[in-house]
Amino acid sequence: MNWRDRPRCDETPAWASLQRHFAQRFVGADAFDLRQAFADDGAQRVERFGFGAAGVWADLSRNLIDDDAQRLLNQLAQQCGVEALRDAMLAGECINTSEQRAVTHVHWRSGSNQVPALIQKAPEATKTIANLHRQIAVSRSELLDFAGAVRADGAITDVVNIGIGGSDLGPRMVVQALRAGGHASGPRVHFVANMDGHELAGLLSQLRADRTLFVVASKTFGTAETMQNAASARAWFAAQGGTDVARHFVGVSANAAAVAAFGAGRCFAFDEGVGGRFSLWSSIGLSMAIAIGRAGFEALLAGARAMDQHFASTPIERNLPVQLALLDVWNRNFHRFASRCVAPYHHGLRRLPAYLQQLEMESNGKRVDLRGRALPFDTAPVVWGEAGSNGQHAFFQMLHQGTQVVPVEFVAVREPAHALAGHQPKLLANALAQARALMQGDQGDAPARHFPGNRPSTFLLLDRLDPAGLGALLALYEHRVFVAGAIWGINSFDQWGVELGKRHAAPIAQALGSRGEPEGATGDPSTAALMRRLR
Template identity: 60%
Template sequence: MNRLRCDQTSAWPVLQAHYGVTGKNFDLRAAFAADPDRFSRFSQDAPHLFADLSKNLLDDATEKLLLDLARECGLEGHRDAMFSGELINSTEQRAVMHFLLRNPPAAQDGIAQAAIKNIANESTQVHATLDAMLAYAEQVRADAAITDIVNIGIGGSDLGPQMAVLALGEFAKTGKRVHFVSNVDGDELATVLKGLRPQSTLFLIASKTFTTTETMTNAHSARRWFEAQGGRDISRHFAALTTNVAAANEFGISTTFGFWDWVGGRYSLWSAIGLPVAIAIGAAGFRELLAGAHAMDEHFRTAPLERNLPVRLGLLDVWYRNFHGFTSRSIAPYSSALRRLPAYLQQLEMESNGKRVDADGKDLPFETSPVLWGEPGTNGQHAYFQMLHQGTSVVPVEFVAVKQAAHAPHDLPGHHPKLLANVLAQAQALMAGKQDVGGHKHFPGNRPSTFLLLERLTPASLGALIALQEHRVFVSGAIWGINSFDQWGVELGKVLAKDIEPRLKSGDVSGLDGSTAGLLRKIAG
């Protein structure tokens, strides 16, 4: 696999020169005035969604140079290596095959044929596990005695399923409430348990190793609560999403669903970790979620780079981060159902690409992941949009809108047109701005945004939207020459916490720095 880091290419200095001449002075208003076809050329259909990139600070010349950079960096080869099951997670010597989780059986699908030589056995296991997991989900859905499902996990074992269950509430089965507990702060679990009865509750313990500190602390507390409240038959009321079957059995759990070391936590929604989603929307709905993601996989794998939406978005991220120097990107989903999407995307991008060394461990001389943040519209408008419009920093915004209102949970007239009017107006205002000689009401405009439009928020369109974001992160990481699939930065604080916890009881501060020692005394005293 031939990879070249972006700053080592001949395209990189050309892009730098281009930015210095035209890029930094690019004006969107002038670009639209000069080109009546700008919208059509910088927008495109992709599986289950439409994307408008025309309000971004780029023109044909910029996009061509970025595509030259992608080709010189070996993006296409790196992408193909992933889909072929090669060990592209080099620091852990693992393949990266979350796409396989949503791949139809080999006989029915071209992508499987392209990769089947290396991953035939995994594909068979994936479908066996998926079938078993979905059969269990249907069993739970049919069990009227179970009214509440509590998913206990953290990180990818919480953010993805929680986001998807909320997003697809229109399709959820009535009579089943799904709760999520992730924080080791006992207040979160205690608040959820307050309204539950042990005889009608199913706990899902989501931890690949069955050792994650936060998850297992909450799991043991949940079991103690269950038994103290008169609960019987742990094997009926607890299930585990884990590969550590022995530890789950020791806990008292007999129903387990596993996954593989080539599934990173932030990419695990499509695996057994998605069990709460399957319980909420049913087996058929979960398969539609997988199918939507797979359609985007195929688009990413086969579309020409010039019309490949994940590629275009990933290159735009590089253009903004490394040339314009924009440090963050705001995600603004104009859908209450997508309210957890920003949190989900934070982990996806910042845990993947928040790296300071390349795949060979060498320090990078340029910036990598931007900070992702946001809130659903219209709430965000009354919180941080002041800064987006008139602040000193330029923050690209990614709007996500849904054309058709959900048929459930409401049929309230007038709401959805107001929501759509607001998202269109905010994107327009960021670009157009407004002149005011007094200064206080002056909007500089020329502030970039991307607009993603779903026809409806369905399992298929949500799957495509998430897969799009996964692949755009892959693209920018490939250009930067980093390994987007490890997360060593998560580990150090966890290791140190194990040392500090017993010190809170003993008061021992030996070997600690002055600040940590002082704080420990303050807390333990």
């Protein structure tokens, strides 16, 4: 199947079969019940709905799905041409059709000897990909050499990453995770994203200008929040007696000219095919490389590369990213679950839900397909969550007894990086217990103590939170989003909705700074009234 001729999910025979099967098996008094499914076929069900790849194990057995639904979902992936689109992405074709760009983030984590393996199913790949890999190798070498020099420079004690969105969420989450896992060393690495000056001011008050390196990360080097923070940091640097802006400021951007105009001494570039929310593997990962070092950064890439190889070569029926994406489609479009809760049972992964919010909702929060047609079905769910076991004392009440059914995704790590006795067994016991309680429920001795049970969950398990394991986990999530978007027939790699608010903000900001009547700049009485109060 040519990837350009792929049908949308609701145009396939499998979609109609899934609708019939759902109506027959999952609706009504005799609807599918997890407790009965495990009573009938427990051990075998766990085996059939268990999937592993690159050190990540996923137990999907506690979801409201049966063998026939899984079989039909596999057919849906085939009929929607998921494999054809995957191969086109790996071949460097312009699958981001609205922007006429290739999607290249996978290539940024490929080793120089990985090109043939990654594109083995796409013989139409041209010299363009080979050239890109050569450029990536040079860029990565320069980035890691610079990161190593910063780590070895005793004069630099603090590094501040200034970025927002994909230039912040991924690197921030990775550094937090690997610091908690004992894999971060070297200078202290901080992150600033919010345009609210309280974040930057609070950090600057703790720093010395002569001991700080600022990494300004923006694909265009024109992102409003980032450039405001960068300008304020540069002004603070000068006010503190700093004189060598070129030494203490570097840029990470696809716009080298703007970086030079700002006064940064170095620009670490990456190509236009790297979307922001997929960019941590590229030069955007400079702050990560400074925190975890060359070996850590290369291990992160290697873990992601292992998941890439699994995704590129494993049949749909046992392909972990594909199976998770199919489950997402099943939950969203058939069960009509509007959200998914992500509960990482590891302090280092506390920002994982925020990272996934951008990855999933910015990628697949779309209402028209690739041909511009309005979609007759829902796409991305709302992704939300909090680190376990904190969430148990906040929103798990709703998960167990609320009127809405919300699938929960538990993420756990087997080995701790600390030596505190008693913590890890109790933490893992809580994760396992919550998943079991959601499924089992409880009759209780009064209506208020009744737990309906039969509530779905997925359990993801890593052996340890090290760079390779984290790399594999994040690549798994990326491919999962890609597959869901392919099935829904949307472009997961543009984000026009992000731009609309920015267009409104510029004239409002100008009007807020003036003394004139604001209506003409805002266009609606509500905004004008609020502006008068603010002024």
